[in-house]
Structure formats: structure tokens, C-alpha cells
Ligand code: HEM
């Protein structure tokens with residue numbers, strides 16, 4: 001009986017721990033991008049020229065296509081693994097409890113809904129790419145060459161209160177995902193040490209708050225303080 | 232005091248079960264939860280009904296036999312204790328209580344509140360031990376162990392293998408159990424020779440048994456009667472990766 005189990009198991013190496021390892025790595029990679037992307041977008045506060053020139057530089061950077069392919073693969077891998085693990089986890093419990101654990105032993109609601117948060121983020125990312133990356137190509141000239149006027153596109157998009165509210169909601173979902181995700185990825189990657197175990201949760205919270213406040217400031221600022229057609 | 236119990240009843244060899252309600256009076260708040268079930272069973276036997284089957288042995292939190300989920304909480308509401316260490320004073324008079332078995336695909340119900348936890352035994356059987364024959368106990372000073380490591384190994388060795396981590400986990404993952412067993416041996420000199428193979432085999436077996444993956448919610452540590460830290464799971468992940476590469 002035992003021998004049979006060992007034999008059959010000897011072919012399994014693609015274990016959940018490895019999948020979670022990759023989820024952690026891709027999650028961290030995406031989280032780094034999310035931070036840099038937020039910082040870059042803060043150029044909106046420096047006016048149209050700074051913003052457009054920065055975006056132009058980013059999109060035309062030599063490594064740009066490599067980064068894009070990397071990001072897309074990380075995103076897809078993260079989603080595929082999330083799906084595989086969620087299915088496995090569903091079948092591992094299958095029979096539900098009549099009562100959920102409460103108090104000290106309960107699982108936080110935001111940790112139960114990671115896949116749902118992911119679904120919201122996925123829809124958001126697709127719509128976001130359609131609006132901006134594949135949106136209208138306005139042109140603007142700053143003397144030497146004509147470049148894409150993304151500033152105008154951003155300002156236009158955030159005139160619509162529905163878009164602004166949707167962005168805020170989606171970003172709050174991202175906040176929840178990242179607050180759990182960042183500290184979780186350290187666990188998954190086996191990165192812990194008595195000396196910094198306590199600070200991991202704190203770092204995750206600070207990171208998630210910074211990213212979310214940074215992003216939300218954009219649509220809010222545009223909606224409240226910028227008139228249509230400005231710049 | 233008086234309590235209303237809703238207890239999961241499932242006949243042997245049947246796949247389905249349901250809750251049945253029992254009113255039980257003349258209870259002392261100083262009774263343990265298992266004594267409550269004993270009293271209920273006496274009542275049921277007198278009524279010529281089948282008593283409720285439930286696991287228990289030491290009744291002092293050291294054997295890991297008891298396996299009740301009480302109002303959704305494995306081992307009841309308290310921190311760092313097993314179901315057998317729970318007393319009725321933790322409940323209000325007239326309270327309605329739900330008692331269920333541990334629920335996991337890897338832990339099929341045998342009868343009523345008893346589940347089959349051999350999956351955990353099989354994980355140990357593939358390598359959760361030191362196979363050198365040590366003879367009689369050697370002089371303790373002959374193998375020095377760093378104090379911090381000895382303490383950490385001891386905290387992990389405290390695992391009684393009850394499976395509450397699996398029961399509480401939203402994914403029914405056995406990560407905390409396996410991590411505790413691996414940590415215990417990986418931290419001590421005696422465990423070094425088989426460290427790599429032990430890690431690979433036990434992790435594979437955990438996968439095979441159909442437990443879920445770890446989402447790092449930490450519910451396992453909170454439900455653990457021995458309060459084993461979730462940091463052990465990070466150690467297991469690290470050990471597994473190192474073992475694959477070496
Ligand atoms: C900007 C996009 C995203 C970022 C930055 C991100 C980040 C992360 C991070 C850091 C983790 C923790 C990984 C770990 O526990 O090791 C995580 C977990 C997770 N992510 Fe994402 N994620 C993103 C998008 C998505 C999407 C689109 C989905 C699904 C459609 C998703 C589903 C999940 C799930 C289910 C988990 C938990 C896996 C588990 O522990 O069982 N994420 N995410």
C-alpha cells in the first residue's frame with residue numbers, strides 16, 4: 001500500500017509549492033511594474049510636455065518590447081497558475097462547512113477572494129489597455145518631432161465620472177490584492193528571517209497604500225481640476 | 232446548563248450525511264466538550280439509538296485524536312488548545328452549537344465525526360523520520376545543538392498531527408503539518424543525512440494525497456493547538472527549492 005503510493009508519487013515534481021513559487025515571482029514582478037508605472041504617471045502633475053515626453057521615452061526605449069513581452073508572459077502565467085491552483089483548492093475541500101470559522105481562527109475575507117480580485121484586475125487591465133495603449137493616437141509637436149499626445153487622452157478619459165469611479169473601485173481591489181499578495185509572495189518564495197519577519201506585513205501595507213494613493217490621485221486630480229481640452 | 236446540539240451524522244460507508252439536533256440538559260459548565268458528547272451518547276443508548284461516533288484518546292491535548300469542528304472552528308474557539316481541552320463554560324446557556332467533522336477530500340468521513348487521517352500517516356511514512364539506528368540514548372552533550380535551533384526544532388516537534396491545519400484552511404492544505412515535520416528534522420543534526428530526500432518525498436506525497444496549496448492566510452497557525460508558526464511553511468518552500476536544485 002505504502003509502496004504503491006511512493007511509486008505513483010515519484011513522477012510528481014510539478015507540485016503546488018513550485019506553482020506558488022512562480023506565482024510569487026510573477027506577482028512580485030508585476031508588483032514592481034505596478035509601482036514604476038504609478039511613479040511614471042505622476043508626471044501628469046508636471047504638465048503635458050513632461051508627461052508626453054516621458055511616455056514617449058518609455059514606449060520607444062530599446063528594451064521596451066522585451067519588457068512588454070516579459071510583462072505579458074508574467075501576467076498570463078500568474079493568471080493560469082491562479083486558475084489551476086484555485087481549481088485544485090476547490091476540489092481539496094469540496095464538502096463545505098455549515099458554519100464558517102469565526103474570530104481568531106477565521107480567514108480574512110480578502111484572502112478568500114483572491115481569484116475574484118484577480119478577475120476584476122484582469123477586466124480592468126484589458127479595458128485600460130483598450131482605452132490608452134490602443135486608444136486614439138492624438139499627435140502633438142514639441143519642436144523637433146511629432147509624438148503621441150497621451151496627456152490629452154488621459155484628460156479626456158477622466159472627464160467621465162463613471163470612468164473615474166470604476167478606476168477607483170478597481171484600484172481599491174488592486175490594493176487588497178497587493179496587500180495580501182506582497183507578504184504572501186515572500187512566504188511562497190521561502191524568503192523569511194526572524195529579523196525581518198515582523199516588518200514584511202508592514203512593508204506590504206506601506207507599498208500597497210503608496211501605490212493605490214498614487215494611482216487614485218490621477219483620475220481624481222484630472223476630474224476635479226482639469227477642464228476638457230486643457231493642455 | 233442546557234445546550235442545543237446540531238451534530239453531523241453520517242452512517243458508516245455512506246457518502247452522505249446530515250445534521251441532527253439534540254437537546255441536552257443538566258450540564259455542568261465544568262464538563263469538557265467530550266464529556267458532553269459522552270453524556271449525549273448515554274442518552275442515545277438509553278433511547279436505543281446509535282451513539283455519535285467521535286475520535287478521542289488522551290483527552291489532554293497531546294495525542295491529536297480529537298477532531299471536532301465546533302461552530303466552524305476546528306478544536307473550538309480557543310487559541311492553542313485541542314477540542315478535548317474545551318469546557319462548556321466557554322458557551323452560553325441555551326446556546327445552539329454546530330458540530331461537524333474535519334472536512335477535506337483527503338480526510339474521508341468514516342462515521343459521524345470521525346475522519347480517516349491516514350493521508351498524514353502516509354506523508355510521514357515516505358520519509359518523516361530518521362532511519363539510522365541510534366541504539367540507546369547517547370550522551371546529550373556529544374552532539375551540540377545551537378539553542379535557537381533547538382528551540383525552533385522543539386516548537387515544530389510539538390505538532391500532534393491532528394489535522395486542524397487542514398480542517399481550517401480554505402484550501403484544505405496540509406502545508407503546516409508537513410512544514411512542521413520537515414522543520415523539526417531539518418533543524419537538528421540527526422536529520423541532515425536524509426534532509427534532501429525527505430523533503431522531496433514528503434512534499435510529493437502531500438501533493439498526491441490531494442491536499443490543497445498554501446495561500447498564506449495563516450489560519451492554520453491560528454487553529455493549531457500547538458500554535459506552530461506559519462514561518463515553518465516558508466522554510467518548507469525554501470527547503471523544497473534547495474532540494475530540487477542540489
Ligand atoms: C497587476 C496585476 C497583479 C499583481 C501585481 C498580482 C500580484 C500578486 C501577488 C504578489 C500574489 C502573491 C503570490 C504568492 O502568494 O506567492 C498574488 C496572488 C494571487 N493572484 Fe495576483 N496579481 C495580479 C493579477 C492577478 C490576476 C489577473 C489574477 C487572476 C485572474 C490573480 C490571481 C491571484 C490569485 C488567485 C492569487 C493567490 C494564489 C494563492 O495563494 O493560492 N492575480 N498576486
Ligand code: FES
Nearest residue numbers: 290294295297315
Ligand atoms: S483527545 Fe488527545 S488531543 Fe484531544
